[in-house]
Amino acid sequence: MSDHKTMTINLVVWRQKNANDPGKFENYTVKGITEHHSFLEMLDVLNEDLIKTGKLPVSFDHDCREGICGMCSQVVNGAPHGGQERTTVCQLHMRNFHDGDTIYIEPWRATAFPIVSDLVVDRTALDTIIQAGGYVSCHTGGIADGNAILIPKPAADEAMDAAECIGCGACVAGCPNSAAMLFTGAKVSQLALLPQGKAEAKARVKNMVEAMKECGFGNCTNHYECQASCPKGINVKFIARMNREYIKAQF
Amino acid sequence: MILDGKCPTGPIEQTWDKHRFDLKLVNPANKRKYNVIVVGTGLAGGAAAASLGELGYNVQAFCYQDSPRRAHSIAAQGGINAAKNYPNDGDSIYRLFYDTIKGGDFRAREADVWRLAQVSNNIIDQCVAQGVPFARDYAGYLDNRSFGGAQVSRTFFARGQTGQQLLLGAYSALSRQIKAGTVKMYNRREMLDLVVVDGVAKGITCRNLVTGEIESYAADAVCLCTGGYVNVFYLSTNAMGCSVTANWKAAKKGAYFANPCYTQIHPTCIPQAGDYQSKLTLMSESLRNDGRCWVPKKKEDCGKHPSEIPDADRDYYLERKYPSFGNLAPRDIASRAAKEQCDDGRGVGPGGRGVYLDFGDSIKRLGADTIKERYGNLFEMYEKITDENGYKRPMRMYPAPHYSMGGLWVDYNLMSNIPGLFVLGEANFSVHGANRLGASALMQGLADGYFVIPYTIGGYLATVKPYGTATDHAEFKKSAEDVAAEQNKLLSINGKKTVFEFMRELGGLMWENCGMARSKESLEENLKKIPALREEFWQNVKVTGSGAEFNQQLENAGRTADFLEFGELLCRDALHREESCGGHFRVEHQYDDGEAMRNDADFCYVGAWEYKGNDKEPELHKEPLKFDNVHLAVRSYK
Ligand SMILES: Cc1cc2nc3c(=O)[nH]c(=O)nc-3n(C[C@H](O)[C@H](O)[C@H](O)COP(=O)(O)OP(=O)(O)OC[C@H]3O[C@@H](n4cnc5c(N)ncnc54)[C@H](O)[C@@H]3O)c2cc1C
Ligand code: SF4
Ligand code: FES
Numbered sequence: 001m002s003d004h005k006t007m008t009i010n011l012v013v014w015r016q017k018n019a020n021d022p023g024k025f026e027n028y029t030v031k032g033i034t035e036h037h038s039f040l041e042m043l044d045v046l047n048e049d050l051i052k053t054g055k056l057p058v059s060f061d062h063d064c065r066e067g068i069c070g071m072c073s074q075v076v077n078g079a080p081h082g083g084q085e086r087t088t089v090c091q092l093h094m095r096n097f098h099d100g101d102t103i104y105i106e107p108w109r110a111t112a113f114p115i116v117s118d119l120v121v122d123r124t125a126l127d128t129i130i131q132a133g134g135y136v137s138c139h140t141g142g143i144a145d146g147n148a149i150l151i152p153k154p155a156a157d158e159a160m161d162a163a164e165c166i167g168c169g170a171c172v173a174g175c176p177n178s179a180a181m182l183f184t185g186a187k188v189s190q191l192a193l194l195p196q197g198k199a200e201a202k203a204r205v206k207n208m209v210e211a212m213k214e215c216g217f218g219n220c221t222n223h224y225e226c227q228a229s230c231p232k233g234i235n236v237k238f239i240a241r242m243n244r245e246y247i248k249a250q251f
Numbered sequence: 252m253i254l255d256g257k258c259p260t261g262p263i264e265q266t267w268d269k270h271r272f273d274l275k276l277v278n279p280a281n282k283r284k285y286n287v288i289v290v291g292t293g294l295a296g297g298a299a300a301a302s303l304g305e306l307g308y309n310v311q312a313f314c315y316q317d318s319p320r321r322a323h324s325i326a327a328q329g330g331i332n333a334a335k336n337y338p339n340d341g342d343s344i345y346r347l348f349y350d351t352i353k354g355g356d357f358r359a360r361e362a363d364v365w366r367l368a369q370v371s372n373n374i375i376d377q378c379v380a381q382g383v384p385f386a387r388d389y390a391g392y393l394d395n396r397s398f399g400g401a402q403v404s405r406t407f408f409a410r411g412q413t414g415q416q417l418l419l420g421a422y423s424a425l426s427r428q429i430k431a432g433t434v435k436m437y438n439r440r441e442m443l444d445l446v447v448v449d450g451v452a453k454g455i456t457c458r459n460l461v462t463g464e465i466e467s468y469a470a471d472a473v474c475l476c477t478g479g480y481v482n483v484f485y486l487s488t489n490a491m492g493c494s495v496t497a498n499w500k501a502a503k504k505g506a507y508f509a510n511p512c513y514t515q516i517h518p519t520c521i522p523q524a525g526d527y528q529s530k531l532t533l534m535s536e537s538l539r540n541d542g543r544c545w546v547p548k549k550k551e552d553c554g555k556h557p558s559e560i561p562d563a564d565r566d567y568y569l570e571r572k573y574p575s576f577g578n579l580a581p582r583d584i585a586s587r588a589a590k591e592q593c594d595d596g597r598g599v600g601p602g603g604r605g606v607y608l609d610f611g612d613s614i615k616r617l618g619a620d621t622i623k624e625r626y627g628n629l630f631e632m633y634e635k636i637t638d639e640n641g642y643k644r645p646m647r648m649y650p651a652p653h654y655s656m657g658g659l660w661v662d663y664n665l666m667s668n669i670p671g672l673f674v675l676g677e678a679n680f681s682v683h684g685a686n687r688l689g690a691s692a693l694m695q696g697l698a699d700g701y702f703v704i705p706y707t708i709g710g711y712l713a714t715v716k717p718y719g720t721a722t723d724h725a726e727f728k729k730s731a732e733d734v735a736a737e738q739n740k741l742l743s744i745n746g747k748k749t750v751f752e753f754m755r756e757l758g759g760l761m762w763e764n765c766g767m768a769r770s771k772e773s774l775e776e777n778l779k780k781i782p783a784l785r786e787e788f789w790q791n792v793k794v795t796g797s798g799a800e801f802n803q804q805l806e807n808a809g810r811t812a813d814f815l816e817f818g819e820l821l822c823r824d825a826l827h828r829e830e831s832c833g834g835h836f837r838v839e840h841q842y843d844d845g846e847a848m849r850n851d852a853d854f855c856y857v858g859a860w861e862y863k864g865n866d867k868e869p870e871l872h873k874e875p876l877k878f879d880n881v882h883l884a885v886r887s888y889k
Contacts, residue, residue, distance in 0.1 A: 018800065036524040038636075044529055044751070051749050051804065056796050059803055061317065063490040065530050066632065068415055069321040091635045116461055117801035124438065127318050131430040135423035138380040140302040140701050146379040147337065150391030160384040160409060163416060167320055196382045 007033045007099040011046065013058055014106045019114050025104075035095035039082065040065060040072065042094055043105075059118040067091040067231065070166030073173070074119050075106040080170035080229040088168065088231040108169055110178035112216040123169050125215035126183060132211035133204035134187040136196050149195050162190040164232045174229030177218030182226035184212050185242035186234050192245050202249040209246055254507070254859055254874035257662040258362035263348075263880050267366040270663070271706050275713035282307035284717040286470035287708065288455055289313070290442045290497055293322030294414070294693055295676025296476030297421035298700025304433030305424075306705055308712075311468055312425070312434055313457060315441045315492055315806075320422040323478055323490040324696060327414020328535035328629065330396060330406035331693040333371040338395050342403040344368045351691060352881045354400040354581055355656070355684020356833035356849060358513070358857070361880055362663060363681045370702040371694050375407055377701055381420040385409050396625075398689040399536050400581035400888075406690045411535055411628040417693055421700070440466070441806060443737075444730045445473065445501040445672065452671035453718055456730040458738075460806065463799040465731045467722035471712055472671045474704065475501060476696075479655035479677040481514055483814045483821060484766065485758020487652035488520060488533040494810035495817045498659055498678055502817075506667045507859035507872060509680035510657035511817070512825035515687055515834045516767050517653035518544075518585035521636050521646075522605045531651040532636055534608070534629055536689040539578045541613035541622060542646070544569050544589070546597040546606050553599050557607055557645050568592055568606075576888040583686045583834045583847075584888060586650035590767050591845065593649075600647040609645035650767060654692060656683040656834060657824075660859040660874075664707035665699060668859075671715070673708060675699035680857065685833025738798045741808045746791030750807045753788050757781065757811070757818055765822050770838045774826040778819060785815040785865075820860055820869060827871065830854045851883055 008031045016023030030046045037045070040062055047057035063071040067088040074089045076082035081089045084096065097103065105119065113121040151159075163186070171182035188205050191197030197204070220239060227236045259266040259273075277285065285308050289300040292314045300312040314322060336342040347368040352359060375393070379385065385407050386394040395404040409416035428434040437457070444456040446467070454469035480495035481487040502508045519534045545565040547553050552560050568588055570577045580588070589606045592598060599605045614622055619642055623630070630641045637647070658680040665673045665681070676696040683691065760780055764773035788811070796802045831840040831847035832854070840848040857874040 034525060034527075037527055038529070041527050041529050045527065047804075048749050048751060051793055051795050052747075054795060057804055059801055063316060063321060063492050064323065064326050065491060066326060066532050067635075068412065069316070069323070069325050069490060070318075071316060071321050086631070087635065091632075093635065093638075095638060120801065122461075123317055127320070127426065127429075127436075127438075130320075130423065131426040135427045136380060136382045137427060138377075138424075140298075140305060140377060140424070140705065141373070143373070143376040143380045146335070146375045146385075146393050149379065151384075151387050152391045153387050153389045156384050156387040156391075159382075160416075163384050163409075163419065164412065166325075166415075167318065190384065191382050194382050194384065196380055 006031070007094065007097065009033055009042065009097065010102040012102060012104045015058070015118055016115050018117055023115070033094050035093065037094040038065070038090065039076070039092040039094065040090050059120045061120050062090055065090045068166060070168040073108050073121060073168060073170070075108065075173060077104050080108065080173040081231050086231055086233050108173035110172045112178060112180070113169060113172065125217070126167050126169060126180065128215055129180065129184055129208055129211045130187065133200070133207040136191065137200060151194060155193055159190045159193040162186040162193065162234065162238050165234050166232055168231065170229040170231060171226035172217065174225040175218065176223055176225065177221060179220045179226070180212050180217040181220040181239045181242070182230060182234055182236065184208050185238040188242045188245055189238040192241065201245060205242060205245040205249050252872045254660065254857070254872050255662070256360055256874055257664065258360060259663065263361060263365045266362050267369055274706055274710035277709045277713050279307060283309060285309065285712050286311065286718070286720055288468055288470040288473045289476060290455060290474065291322065291476035291478060291678070292319035292422070292425065293324035293476060293478055293676060294418055294421055294696030295700045296474070297322065297418060297425050298697050299474055299476060299675055299704045300434050301421060301424035301428050302701050302705045303708065304428035304431070307433070310434040311437065311470065313437045313440045313442060315439065315460065317438050319425055319436060319438070320419060322418060323493055324418045324693070325415045326490065327693055328411045328533065329398060329537040330408035330413045330690045331374070331417060332398070332405050332690040333375045333407060333694065334368055334405060335372055335375060337393060338404045340403045342405050346403065347371060347405065349881055350401050351682065351688060352684070353886055354686055354688035356686050356886055357684065357851070357855070357878060357883055358510070358832055358876065359682050359684035360876065361878060366703065367682050367695060367698050370698045373702055374694060374697045378417055378420050381423060383409060383416045383420040396537055397540050397579060399539060399579045399585070400688040408537070411626060414693060417697065421697070442497045443500060443734045443809065445504045446726050446730045447504050447669060448724055448726045450670065452669050454722060454727060456734050458734070461801055463802065465735050467727045467731055469718060469720045469722045469727065471715060471718050472673060472708055474673040474675055475659065475678050476675040476700070477678045480817065481652040481655050483757070483818050484652040484761045485754050486523065486528060486531050488517060488531055491530060494813065496810050496813045499813040499817050501659060501672060502862050504669070506669050506672055507660040507861055508657070508820060509660035509857050509859040510824065511821040511860070512828055512835050513656035513685045513833060514652060515582060515654035515656060516586045516650045518582055518589055518650050519608060519648045520651035521633065522600055522649040524601065532632065533651070533653060534633060534646065534648065536582065538608060538626060538629060541625065542608040542610050543567055543578055543612060544606055544608055546592045546599060550596045553597060553603065566592070566597070573888045580888050581686060581688060586767060587836060589648070589650055605647040605649050607645035608648045610641065611645065614642065654687055656680065656685060656687055660857065664710060665703055666707070666711060671711065673704060675704060685835055737809070738805060741792065741794050741805060741812070742798060744790065744792050746793050748791050749793055750804055750811050753784065753792060754811045754814065756784060757815060761818055765825055768836050768838050769825050771826065774822050777822040778826065781815065781819045781822065788812065788815055816865060823869065824858055824860065828854055828858065849885070
């Protein structure tokens, strides 16, 4: 399995011990990378080298490494998740890079996402938005049959399109205003598209938008960078839908 | 000791209803006086924390990720079973019960499995009410697909992201309770010890993964919903952070570990590409609905492009060996069959470790659009990893460690042998016996969390006085000191090998000697090598940084230390179980045609191990299994 050509990659990585540390870029070189290494496996190689020489490895969030948990969060050469279409940074492969390339790696940058360590940020603000209303207030148990509510396929499919959001926060990192409109719009829309979500629709959108502002996320000025950054292809039409829901909720 | 699962008796159809009636209740006004700790916020923990909070208990919930929404349940692709019988194809609670018992190779408790089948229908209703966007047909009705080990279509799904959608449903219910103040959520906390006061579980010790602080939490009951342990094989389909740590720490405090050798190797995963690899990716079993598994009949064809191999030269080995279930044979059987073909020198891809999963016929029959609609995201995932297009060229697959049927021993109330310690979801051993059928882990996690624990925990709490949340008892202090001491030790060794190197080595031993095929020799080899590796670890591991900061190497070091102890127990269990059943295949025990040979006369029991110290042999406790409703028979899918 070692018959692949290998690459040497230069890395410029943001290092910051904790929230209070000013942080700075550091340069590293990693060798022996093949086209089959995932981006995070390339960072594993770097970290193994750092540990062996007694240095602190680079902290980065990751868990599933298959693009679904939303944990990984790195800005690669200026683009959240590396800028490949519908790809999280954990799904990015080194076949997209060349021998001798220099790669810049930074954390998500947004007021609402304080840095925890190196590339790791605190995204609890996204949870706060969901807690403000991203649910149907049904109790456990005592529920009618699943087929009692009919949901035609197109509505179910569109709700599913919105529900694919993995809560990674790349939309915020990509937005010049650090807005969380795409994230919030996706959840508001999912529930607004389904009959189950109708009863609480007005309160939901108001409360979630309010929470978004309180958490320090910016406003939307239609740059569409969020959609471009989103690894799940969440469409900006859901922001438009949220805006409509919000206006409806005022009356 | 003979263990008692405390299963209700009488006609199986009435067991759960009768038991629920017999359970003591906590009066509504008293519920808020009780504190419950829920460790883990996957399907099991998320559902439990939300439901218990809603009932009025004070809940403290914990997870190691930065948000409860990221538990590994999120990665489940294929679907969730329920006995709704919407397609009118002959399903029933009884059939789901029967399939699960048989699929588990007759190594699970009947009463627990019955309950699971019974509440399966409520789960679908609950999730629909939450806004889970299950697939629907044009008239608006819920859609179903088929899964391995069943001849009815009972699997509900949300594209290829069913686990994600179910988890987000549970997470939304949990978020609602967090907002309501009934649940306090602790993210980025890793449970590193169970606190037992006078023989009763009263709390946990955690590390705050951001600050490094060691924290104590007390409660009247502790629910472990901490998932599975197949990362003991290093490469698996589990997330990087999945570990045995919470379970193992509880085991070291006296909780029995049941059937650790029952591990599931999933037949369809993307084959390993190199030594640097950090994890393996599963391709949902649902693919076997429309994909056909084959390898070349002739060894000399293995290097050819698959399109150059005519149909007559392909061996559709599952269809050949198991004509009635064909490509939908259960996982243990499909995995072993793939290994057999590769061992026979007819595997494809790097190292000859792969079989084809071919959609050519389905695309001809249904069109590429239909296939894309059904599995689009899986094809996308496959292409991202392999750079190959699954619509044009058959996918390459190989089995990989995926799920742990074994787990902490629990009685019918999901309580371990330590009073006050409950175990839910993949972390317990209860319903899947020696092999789990597809789409039934999601079902179990949600059954335990939404529909079992809310009742059974009341039965326990009604018998104890509220303990409060003070953590000044000496046991809490001692636990915190022990945790700190272990961390300091890990940081002070300053050896030459990294944590990953040790984990890779352990994983290699487990996969080679205790993977899809196990023998007395291979297991005995591991029982020598694992303790030696463990010793080396404690002499020679290198962890940089300090304990008082965010330190992922330290986290991994602790998890690896626990795997190095637990791996030995897994092998010991596999060695003692002189039979082949489900995911546990002992080469000494097979029929002439290579099928597993179970030994009901000697091994029809749950094997639950009591920890006695690292240098002492654990003690085996047995819970005999009785089959009053399903006839104990040789499992056949032919
Ligand atoms: C790739 C993949 C696909 C799958 N597909 C399917 C499918 O289609 N259908 C199906 O039925 N099943 C499927 N499964 C199995 C199923 O997803 C899992 O068995 C199930 O989701 C486990 O749920 P759980 O709640 O028990 O644990 P998990 O979801 O793993 O949650 C564990 C929780 O415990 C926490 N935790 C763990 N240890 C600690 C600790 N020490 N301290 C603090 N917190 C801790 C974690 O943070 C997490 O919140 C799949 C599994 C995988 C890996
Ligand atoms: S909308 Fe897209 S980018 Fe934003 S959190 Fe969701 S998945 Fe991530
Ligand atoms: S690590 Fe889970 S999405 Fe990247």
